[in-house]
Amino acid sequence: MQALTGFTTIYASLAGLQVGTMLTQLFFFLVLIILLRKFAWGPLMNVMQQREEHVASEIESAEQSRAEAEKAQNEAAEQLKQTKQEAQKIIEDARNAGSKQEQEIIDNARREAEQIKQAAQNEIENEKEKAIQALQDQVGSLSVQIASKVIEKEISEQDQDKLIDEYIKEAGEKR
Structure with a gap:
């Protein structure tokens, strides 16, 4: 066995590798991996998972805010x-x-204007009636005066024409 060990050692030393050291390093490497997985990788993955969830919730919150906006x-x-x-x-x-x-x-202005116009026409008509009535009264009184003078004296045709002309002048002046 010593020969086998010596052979591997020679062969290994020729290549620059030592199998025993390699196996020891491999063993410690595997222990290190197991320890890292248990104490570092798990918590690191949890932190990464939490970060991923946080980022996802922030994105979702931003989407909701955008939708609300x-x-x-x-x-x-x-x-x-x-x-x-x-x-x-x-x-x-x-x-x-x-x-x-x-x-x-x-419309109100037109109605008021129409009322004023109607009132003015009524007033004009009243004044016209008064003027006609006054004229009729004067003509009647003149006729009575002429008749009384004719009755008082008998006059000639020239005197009668003269009297009528005078009364017509008087009636024109009174107007």
Whole structure:
């Protein structure tokens, strides 16, 4: 056996490798791997898993925030659109109300003008009737005066024409 050991040692020393040291190093390497796996790799993987979950939750939170922001933006745009429509409707209503009020004012002014015109025509008609009545009264009184003078004296045709002309002049002056 010593010869075998000597042979491997010679063969190993020729190649620069020592099998015993290699086996010892392999054994300690495997122990180191087992220890690292148990004490370092497990906690490291847990930390990596937690980090991955944290990043995933942050991404999900960011997606939710983006979706909420988009929804809020859409709602704001819709509200703005509705506000513009309401403002346009208010402006249109104000225009219609202004036009209606303008038409009412014009109609009222026309009615008042018509009433004033009618009142003026009525007053003119009344004054005309009064003037005609006054003229008739004067003509009647002149006729009575002429008749009384004719009765008082008998006059010639020239005197009668003269009297009529005088009374007509008097009636014209009184007017």
